Amino acid sequence: MFLGLLLASVSAFGQKIEASQVPVAVKAAFNKQFPGIKEVKWEKEKANYEANFKENGNKMAALFDSDGKWLETETGVNASLLPAGAKEYIAQNYKGAKIKEVAKLKMANGDENYEAEVKGIDLIFDANGKFIKKMKD
Secondary structure, eight states: OHHHHHHHHHHTTSEEEOGGGSOHHHHHHHHHHSTTOOOOEEEEETTEEEEEEEETTEEEEEEEOTTOOEEEEEEEEOGGGSOHHHHHHHHHHSTTOOEEEEEEEEETTSOEEEEEEETTEEEEEETTOOEEEEEEO
C-alpha cells in the first residue's frame, strides 16, 4: 500500500502517455539503464519523461530528459530507513505530523537523497538527513 501511494503521488505531477509518444532516445536510455524491464508506464513531466516500473519487487520511477539523459531514480522505501536527522527535522518542524511516504533518490550527479511526504509537502534530505528543500505536491 505504501509503495502504491508513493507512485500515485509521483503520478500526480505527470501526464500519462503511451510508449509510442516517448522519444526513441529516452526509451533506449531506459532500456540501457534498466535492462530486462518489460512493463513500463510512461508519464510526461514538463519537458521530461518518467518511467514507472518494478525492479526486484521494488516500485520505482526513473526520470529522463527528452534527449535520453538520465536525471534520477526514485525507489520507495520504508519510513524507518529515513536518516535520523531527517526524522528529527520533521519532528521539530511538523510536530505530530505523520510521514505519509518515503523514497530514496539516486541522482545523476551520484548523490543519494531522501524524499519524505508530510502534510502534502515533499521534503528533500541528503544522505545524512540534512534538510535540502521542500516541494509542494
